[in-house]
Amino acid sequence: MKKQLLAVACLGLSFVGNAQNTATLQADSGKVTINKHIYGHFAEHLGTCIYGGFYVGENNTKIPNKDGVRLDIVDALKKLKIPNLRWPGGCFADTYHWKDGIGPKAQRPAMVNTWWGGVTEDNSFGTHDFLNMCELLGTEPYISGNVGSGTVQELKDWTQYINLAAGTSPMSKLREQNGREKPWNVAIWGVGNEAWGCGGNMTADYYANIYRQYATFMAGADKKGLFRVASGASDADYKWTETLMKNIPHQMLEGVAIHHYSVLSWGEGKKTSATEYTDKEYFKTMQQALLMDELVTKHSEVMDKYDPKKKVALVVDEWGGWYNVENGTNPGFLFQQNTMRDAMIAGATLNIFNNHADRVRMANLAQVVNVLQAVILTKEEKMLLTPTYHVMEMYNVHQDATLLPIKVKTNTFEFEGEKLPAVSVSASKDAKGLTHISLTNVDPKNPQEITIDLKGAKYVSVAGRILTAEKLRDYNTFDNPNKIQPKAFSGATIAGNQLKVKLPAFSVAVLELK
Numbered sequence: 242m243k244k245q246l247l248a249v250a251c252l253g254l255s256f257v258g259n260a261q262n263t264a265t266l267q268a269d270s271g272k273v274t275i276n277k278h279i280y281g282h283f284a285e286h287l288g289t290c291i292y293g294g295f296y297v298g299e300n301n302t303k304i305p306n307k308d309g310v311r312l313d314i315v316d317a318l319k320k321l322k323i324p325n326l327r328w329p330g331g332c333f334a335d336t337y338h339w340k341d342g343i344g345p346k347a348q349r350p351a352m353v354n355t356w357w358g359g360v361t362e363d364n365s366f367g368t369h370d371f372l373n374m375c376e377l378l379g380t381e382p383y384i385s386g387n388v389g390s391g392t393v394q395e396l397k398d399w400t401q402y403i404n405l406a407a408g409t410s411p412m413s414k415l416r417e418q419n420g421r422e423k424p425w426n427v428a429i430w431g432v433g434n435e436a437w438g439c440g441g442n443m444t445a446d447y448y449a450n451i452y453r454q455y456a457t458f459m460a461g462a463d464k465k466g467l468f469r470v471a472s473g474a475s476d477a478d479y480k481w482t483e484t485l486m487k488n489i490p491h492q493m494l495e496g497v498a499i500h501h502y503s504v505l506s507w508g509e510g511k512k513t514s515a516t517e518y519t520d521k522e523y524f525k526t527m528q529q530a531l532l533m534d535e536l537v538t539k540h541s542e543v544m545d546k547y548d549p550k551k552k553v554a555l556v557v558d559e560w561g562g563w564y565n566v567e568n569g570t571n572p573g574f575l576f577q578q579n580t581m582r583d584a585m586i587a588g589a590t591l592n593i594f595n596n597h598a599d600r601v602r603m604a605n606l607a608q609v610v611n612v613l614q615a616v617i618l619t620k621e622e623k624m625l626l627t628p629t630y631h632v633m634e635m636y637n638v639h640q641d642a643t644l645l646p647i648k649v650k651t652n653t654f655e656f657e658g659e660k661l662p663a664v665s666v667s668a669s670k671d672a673k674g675l676t677h678i679s680l681t682n683v684d685p686k687n688p689q690e691i692t693i694d695l696k697g698a699k700y701v702s703v704a705g706r707i708l709t710a711e712k713l714r715d716y717n718t719f720d721n722p723n724k725i726q727p728k729a730f731s732g733a734t735i736a737g738n739q740l741k742v743k744l745p746a747f748s749v750a751v752l753e754l755k
Contacts, residue, residue: 262650263650265693266676267647268695271644279639280323281324282326282606282608283326283608285327285608287331287357290612294617296370298365308370314610324640326383328382330356331559346363356573358571368402383429384403397459404426432459452485477536479539482499482543491548496556497556500560503563512564526582527683530585537555537600557601562582564577580714591632591639617630620719625722627717628717631727634727645676651663663683666680680751681750684746696738700740703752707749
């Protein structure tokens, strides 16, 4: 309980009884940019995220595609404005040998995906397929290198294959032989994944030395364009972060990762149902989601000791809700539905990331298609957008905007004697001078009214959109894919220097002020 109260305190919020929520927006005090990469995504070789999700094969005549990548997903992700896409894992990354996924597809060796379902993959989706897909999406690739079962030479060769100019090395010549003359110039590289667990069960001291070795040999002579991310801590392992920040020279390090999921138990079958959760399970899940604030605050404090100028980014490259798989599906495929609970996780978490934009400069929701807290679900020719998709689409107005400080006093969402802040808020000002305020009310039963004092700017109009539903446990289905989608919001008014907002229970709203 003490730990959860700390999480609440770190939110920068204070509680008021059942009175109206209040806030103060400092519209003229913005100094920090909300990095667009906070809104990143994750595509692992897991279940039907890649095969049967993104990639349906070049010979598929039922689903419109380009080089096997389904175009309805491409169109949806373009509207989402995804800034980066992490691949090939995850745990899968430290078993993946990239040379098996290049060259003529009929000649590529098969492999067994030992982490996720024990299925055999034919390596038909490899480096060229992924990077060409990223070009199609207009997004930056984030490649996780194999440190757990790979070699320094293997990762060095991969970076040269992808990034060196034509004709300058054996690897770039190999790329040309496989049909690609121009380099892709990939900047973002993960040096292993979860090195404390599936990436090798290493100690922090051992991994710090391994990281230094791998980072030394990446990308040839010029490393200035690289953004190298160290495999970071799980949840509250602050000693891991301290060891990396202390033992890795910062000129070799651009980002340190952490992973945190809103999960109640890691035991097989002991997580909550994605759709039939109890009120208590909902509260506990939101408790875990809001714990993200404490985690990024304390990891940032550790990083500040060694990097007071905040040159090294905190990268939350795995986050989201994790539940039991849907009945009748492969347990190793991690396919789960996506209800308004997931919209609450997304809205509250993105507010946290925005408000910590001085240190949190990249994050990756797990995962894009058909896995965990997916933004897209597919079933043969059918595709649907989840509530999480809609939240991230509404929030993309914050990408590369200037964070505006906002101080909130919020009511509490209470359950069995425990309390959480009901309302979370973040705000920004974009390049056009428009101010956007995003608000999430996680209380499943009580609407919330909030009055925001507007300081440092004069606003004359407000418009917005809202995401909510008839029931908390509602979700979109292939038979009713538009059951939950954003609608115009009329519950906000401006009078003088005050903005008044009426938020329904379990809702997410994004306002635009002029």
